[in-house]
Amino acid sequence: MQKNMAPSTSRSATGMPARDWRAIGIAALGGGLGIALMLELAELSHFPWGFVPFATSIVLVLGSPDAPQAQPRNIVGGHVFSALSGLVFCTLLGHTMWAAAFGVAGSIAAMQATRTFHPPAGINPVVMVLAHAGPLFVLVPVTTGASILVAFAFVYHRLTQPTPWPKQWI
Secondary structure (H helix, E strand, O other): OOOOOOOOOOEOOOOOEOOOHHHHHHHHHHHHHHHHHHHHHHHHOOOOHHHOOOHHHHHHHHHOOOOHHHOHHHHHHHHHHHHHHHHHHHHHHOOOHHHHHHHHHHHHHHHHHOOOOOHHHHHHHHHHHHHOOOOHHHHHHHHHHHHHHHHHHHHHHHHHOOOOOOOOOO
């Protein structure tokens, strides 16, 4: 026996829940605006675009805002701990493939240990190796950029969504 669906739930011809095209458009627009803001700030600070590690973070926070990894603690903490791991291994091993590899491994461990797991942040040690970045990278663009990303997501969600973001701050 098939259960009756609530009248407000619509289904496509395949029986799958219908897509909410408005929500998809709002998330996509926000992602584009968010990365444009990050790239503009990189341009103003003369920081190469390719070394701004936030594109996947923006995709996550706007595309899946309820995910635990898309909450402010995870975004900022994940990026900071990942960059610190990259800094440690670049300091120990130079800007080498091994520094990137151990930096990513260390970032996974650090994010898991501190409950700040944010998968997009795992790129930071690789970016640090490619950019030959030093300690300042942890502050700019990482800490500053992650904080700006959270502020942008907060404002954007407040303006466009019925459900406030974030689900939790800490």
